[in-house]
Amino acid sequence: MKSNYFFKGILHVLIFIFLTVVTQIGGILYVIPFLLISNKVSKYKLKRRLFFIILYVTTSFLIVPKVAPLFGRVKIENSKNLEAHNFLTKLFNRNYVTPKMQEVLTNISLKINKESPSLKVVYLDANFPFFDGFPLLPHLSHNDGKKIDISFIYQTEKGINTNAKPSNSGYGIFVVPKKNEINQTNICKKKGFWQYDFTKYFTLGNFNSELKISEKATKNLIIQILKEDAISKIFIEPHLKNRLNLSNSKIRFHGCGAVRHDDHIHFQIK
Template sequence: MLWAIGKPKTHFFFKFVSFVGIYLIVVLFVVPPLASIYGKVPMPNSKQGNLIPHNLLYPLLNRNYVTPQTLSILLKTADEVQLANENLKLVYLDSSFPFSKEMPLPPHISHSNGRKVDLCFAYKKDGQLTNKGSCFTGYGNFVGPKSGETDQIEICKSSGHQLYDASRYAGFFKKKDYVFDEVNTKLIIDKLLENQETSRIYIETHLKERLGIQSEKVRSAGCWAVRHDDHIHFQIGGRRR
């Protein structure tokens, strides 16, 4: 009787382990060479370098593919960030899928061509820099406007764009003890701007004001996108979102 009860559970376990094993083999060894057909390469999936994933879900779900040029720029920028602050890393979120130059990366309205990458803000915990996002996904935990700053969120919502802050629903397991690090977030943006190939960086207007950024390449994404006071949108090449 005990054998009869245990057999289905054992069968499911081996099926699950087999699926995970096959999936990892495909993700690590099959997808990258096929992605090269579309001119894309994966960003690093290790936490050891200066360019790292926010969590392993991004590489495991194949949401970390970029063009070789984009990867080269991000690796260079990550090294320059580390030289400026040895404890600071460049932490990436969504980029694009491996197999298409046209299909957007849901829920984004773009992120199809491998030239657009979302990056984490810098945060502090108990006064110390941390290279982890302020919630599980890295999205949805907003750094809202202070008194006297431009409130683009209210402008967009009051003009009928109610989905502008819909990404708040992606903010799972928010870390309330994490504090937005203005100095190191500005450092990241400044280093990104040093690349001649940088065409756009999207953050909210109030953060651009707060950080004292003057570059015209840094701007709001507009009311038709979602708000960008929870991450940095970086892109090279054309100006299309």
């Protein structure tokens, strides 16, 4: 009997940690139903779960956006030009940035849409709503509202640019280097950085395997990013920087301690 309580306690701790790591606020909200609903109440397990779901959704979509500005963050404003690739990004509160970053994203998306009205800037992970220094794992630096990942622009087999992406998460489907290009993944893994390509396990499914990167449109997207004075760094893989003939000093290699960046663009502001 005591062992059952022990393992249940461990399970609840693990759930608390998982929800905190993935959503920032989920762990704290997970505890509240246990404090308010006694285990002596009929169907208390079901009631706790339903209470948690309602509490989490209400807090994430109604309360957090109102409180985040007190911490210098705003929820990214989706528009016809700018949107999250995956609903989970919004559900898990990974779509918060500083007001300046919101301004930069809006400017970039308007430029892209003006040139190609059918295209949108599609973002992936940004930052959590609260507290500088709180890590948005598995990212190393998304902890101050000033960083964001956005997707490449892809094209169909017929060469038509599209807003669709090759993976459901936006990560893990790589634009692999050609034989004559720098293979940074091999270099890093030979040095012992085993995690360098581990995002291949986090695609959440791949239903658009026929899509290929639109090199012209993606290069233009990066150029539009670089035109924003607030930009401090852009991370993409070295072979893509060379392939797209990009030479700006703000485009840098992120180091082997991170993960490969030939499935998305990371940029940050000053």
